[in-house]
Amino acid sequence: MRPIVTLLTDFGTADGYVAEMKGVLLTSVPDATVVDVTHDVPSQDVEAGRLAVARYWRRFPPGTVHIAVVDPGVGSSRAALAVASDGRFLVGPDNGLLSPALLAQGARVVALPVPPHAAPTFHGRDVFAPAAALLLQGVPLDSLGMPHDTPVVRRTAEAxxxxxxxxxxxxxxxxxxxxxxxxxxxxxxxxxxxxxxxxxxxxxxxxxxxxxxxxxxxxxxxxxxxxxxxxxxxxxxxxxxxxxxxxxxx
The missing domain is CATH 2.40.30.90 (Bacterial fluorinating enzyme like)
Incomplete structure (x- = not known):
């Protein structure tokens, strides 16, 4: 089966940002199936993105790599994460967006290094897409970064x-x-x-x-x-x- 990578962002489709990420992915993994989940998450609305991730991340086959980028803290000290959870991988910012996978039993998390050349305003292209491409190629999660034991976790308020x-x-x-x-x-x-x-x-x-x-x-x-x-x-x-x-x- 061809490797599958999904994309969820708040980038919209008017400016070419999503296309840049796809270019990085397909240059490294030309046979990847790229699935656009949505690029219409309300701007900087991490909570809306989290709830969307919760709906779909387990619906895809094991081995799927999910990239999720709703990242108002891009360029700050917030960590960049790669997660292995329930047979799937997720890549995105450490702001609670990936919480549905982080809360699953047995989830493993690493903090990705930010390359010196990475644009401080576009980690989707320069950090998350390259990490996802490595995962699609079968590179082990643990080789992508250092263990990160304190990721930000968001939970839905309980009734x-x-x-x-x-x-x-x-x-x-x-x-x-x-x-x-x-x-x-x-x-x-x-x-x-x-x-x-x-x-x-x-x-x-x-x-x-x-x-x-x-x-x-x-x-x-x-x-x-x-x-x-x-x-x-x-x-x-x-x-x-x-x-x-x-x-x-x-």
Missing amino acids: HRLADGTVAGQVITIDRFGNAITNLVTRGAAEVSVGGYTLAVRRSYADVEPGAVVALTGSNGLVEIAVRDGSAAQRLGLARGAPVLLRALR
Whole structure:
């Protein structure tokens, strides 16, 4: 199987930055399959990038190398990381972006050296892409840098149960459809209260009429608030951190 490398950035596609990284990769590994996960992570939004990484990194075959670059601290003293986790590799900045893989049991982490010629504003091209190319060629992780035992780890805020049994959570991200994804889970009948609405948790968007607000369990297992054929974020004025309450129904 051809080696696979994925790219997630906040670079957009208008300026050629992504193409420069691909040029480095394909010069070193011409037969690589390069997968663009997204380059539309909101600028410098490490948390949005982390949540995106969590969705896909294990969906690719073992041996895949994931490059993730949302790096507002580029050029600072923050470390550059390469990670081996659950049979895959991840390369990116030490700012919590790679947390989903760092939290997996048995993850190994090294800090990559920054070459003297590396542009202090573009480690994606000059640090992360070259390291990923070496991993694609089968170079052992441990030979790329020194062990790094204290990587920055971000975790999703945990929901908590109130005295009356209600579970208090929050919106953790807004997707491109305007759906408000929460940190809540439910395995039975339940209702949520958010933005002035109280909603029974439904099975799918199609369970309500067009334009109606709906709560449902999304494909990642988390409760989300949506507007069928519309934007819940706009309709309800929701943003990251907005409170959401969940009550189990008997």
